Amino acid sequence: MILNRPVRLLYFSPTGTTRKILEKIAEGIGEDQPEHIDLTSPEARMGQHSRIKRGLTIIGVPVYTGRVALEAIRGIGQFKATDAPAIVVVVYGNREYEDALLELQNITVEAGFTPIAGAAFIGEHSLSTKDVPVAHGRPDSEDLDCAAAFGVLVNEKLTKTDSLSSVSPLKIPGNFPYRERGPARHVSPDSDDSTCTRCEKCREVCPTAAITLVEGYIQTEKNKCILCCACVKSCPYGARHLNDPQLRQFIQQLSITCSMRKDPEFYL
Ligand SMILES: Cc1cc2nc3c(=O)[nH]c(=O)nc-3n(C[C@H](O)[C@H](O)[C@H](O)COP(=O)(O)O)c2cc1C
Incomplete structure (x- = not known):
């Protein structure tokens, strides 16, 4: 059995959907009060290098243009892990997550973690509004039940696994080289x-x-x-x-093309 305590959540989550999902996964694992390493504020990504040893780290990031949000990459890059299992989780706004989960897996391996499970969940799209909804209100209770169920499965896997060296690589979808991030827009609310x-x-x-x-x-x-x-x-x-008129048009389009509900996906 791989030791799964302490359970810590490591995340970048400006609008909180990623954090919500990680908390539910931890609950499913049996930990109601996990340690939080919140990389969302600029100060949290100031480059203080830290070591992580043992325990279970649940790493969550939002998907930005089918990739891991850049700020999250900078934040995770501050950590050097040894002998540390990780769960990798991406949260996306019901469009697609493309190469993001594969990228997150590779980033965590580079930081020294051993990914033992991965998942993609759906959160309200950052650009969603009540008038132009995209995955509005997600994660909802169905998503959160799924997150807890995923936690239970992860726990079972940890219990059945003798050592990190015996964990086989996860079969996560995505391509390398990763898709282009797209040009910076220089617009803001x-x-x-x-x-x-x-x-x-x-x-x-x-x-x-x-x-x-x-x-x-x-x-x-x-x-x-x-x-x-x-x-x-x-x-x-x-x-x-x-x-911004172009962005408003983009959101209108997303609201139509991404109206079909997508479901969480697990990789164990
Ligand atoms: C710049 C930007 C790009 C995004 N790109 C995607 C995307 O490619 N696919 C998608 O489904 N959602 C996309 N989203 C939506 C976020 O992934 C989604 O809202 C997520 O739940 C936000 O996580 P948070 O609540 O933890 O901040 C994007 C959001 C932003 C701000």
């Missing part, structure tokens, strides 16, 4: 000055420090914004909006 109260919640949740308060106004640095929409979703006054 903006604050509507008539409804914004300057509470600075948007600034606090921004994972790339793209938002500042300058002379009483919220300003967003477009070339720092990764369009995660944490600011839009966390604004208590609904004052943040994505106004």
Whole structure:
């Protein structure tokens, strides 16, 4: 049996769907209070190198253009693991996850982990709104039950496995070389000055420090914004909006082409 304690969650999750799923997987494993290593804030990815030894690490990232979000790669790169099993999890907005899970597996191996299971789950699309929904409200209770069930399966695998060296490589879909990330868009959500109260919640949740308060106004640095929409979703006054016409058209399209519900997939 491979030792599965402590259970730690290692994640980048601007809008919280990835974190929710990892917590449920941990519950399925039998750990209600896992250790959290949250890589979402810019400070958490400042390059303090840390070692991870033993225990079970559940690593989760959102899919951005079919790849692992770049900030997550930087964050995970800070860790050097030995003798450490990992579960790799990608969360995507009901379009596709393409090469992201394969990429995450390779990144974790490079960091010294041994991936023993992988999964792709669905979370509300970052760009989803009530009016133009894409996987709105996911992960829902069905997804969370699936995450807990996956945790149970992982636990069974750990119990039956004698040593990390006997774990066979996972058969995860995806291609290498990975797909292109696509060009940077240099667009961002903006604050509507008539409804914004300057509470600075948007600034606090921004994972790339793209938002500042300058002379009483919220300003967003477009070339720092990764369009995660944490600011839009966390604004208590609904004052943040994505106004870029091209992006709005893209979301409209996604809402139609990605309306068919996809289900979580497990690799064990
Ligand atoms: C820049 C960007 C690119 C994205 N690319 C994809 C994608 O290729 N496929 C997909 O299904 N969802 C995509 N999404 C949606 C996220 O993967 C999804 O909303 C995820 O649940 C966000 O995770 P979080 O809540 O942990 O931040 C993208 C989101 C952003 C911001």
